[in-house]
Amino acid sequence: MPANSMKLKEINTELVKSVLKKQDYCTKSSIAKATSLSVATCGNILKELIATGEVLEIDLKPSTGGRPARRFVYNENYAYVAVLYARKEGDYKSLTCVVSNMIGIHVYETYLELEDISIKEFDDAIHMLLKLYPNIKVLGIGIPGVVRQGIIDICDFKKLSGEPLQQHLEKKFNLQVIIENDVNSTAYGFFHRTQYTDAESMVYIYYPIDENPGAGIIVNGQILLGQSNFAGEVSFLPLGVNPKNQSDIQKNKELFADLVAKTIMSINCVINPKSIILSGFCFTEQMIESIKTLLHLLSPKGHLPELIIEDDIHDSYIYGLTSMALTKLSCNIQLIEK
Structure with a gap:
């Protein structure tokens, strides 16, 4: 099979699987309608997916007078x-x-x-x-x-x-x-599970306890990596604090709040995202308020992104x-x- 035909078949197969994953069950006709593929094409794809076990055929749909329609479900535990x-x-x-x-x-x-x-x-x-x-x-x-x-x-x-x-x-x-x-x-997960649009950008900054921070940058729905995957290594921003000493600053609440606010402003001046998410167990409510106050002092009015706090990165x-x-x-x- 020519390479272009194989790729088209892969795309069509993914379309069929995506429809099945969203429904309790489907028929060949309902899949064809949802994907704009022909019923015959859907039937051939379903046949192959059934053979691998990725799709299962269930009881026939009750007839309303004609031939009962075959029903198919996606096998979510296939792999x-x-x-x-x-x-x-x-x-x-x-x-x-x-x-x-x-x-x-x-x-x-x-x-x-x-x-x-x-x-x-x-x-x-x-x-x-x-x-x-x-x-x-x-x-x-x-x-x-x-x-x-x-x-x-x-x-x-x-x-x-x-x-x-x-x-x-x-x-x-x-x-x-x-x-x-x-x-x-984490940034990729937050972006997609909170349903941003691809046109919106966001930055997720994480401060582990007694470790240096890092940032995940999402632009057009994709992670911004940089040419050497160094994008987001915000502990190396030239803010007057050696990266080797940044984790120690967490013990000084005033200096730490100032460093976090300057880090956020540095990112905002370059990317100006819709949102900046701040995460880490090292933050207290009082410290968050101090950071917000500093941001309003540092930023021209109307140019601050939305600041969102997520306590733990896990989810x-x-x-x-x-x-x-x-x-x-x-x-x-x-x-x-x-």
């Missing part, structure tokens, strides 16, 4: 994706693992508190998940640091720095693997990684209506 993220908050180091089905529903979640995290801890956790769910197809990995072409660069976990984690996991487990920075994943983080992992299972062509 799974697993996401794992390493996190450091002060002295606490943890690895969170979540398995989700094909429509993003979590079927398993566990939290492992560890002395340190290296490739071995990822290997052990993935082995455990595959024993429970052998049909995992994609691994989504979240890392507190810079990731370039699957290799971990700057990282809060020294044993992971310089490691080709993506290549290692792909070879060891023979699965598709995506690896993304923690705040990029947005998992949503982002899971969405990326599920997208990895679908064809990589995005249809844009003009």
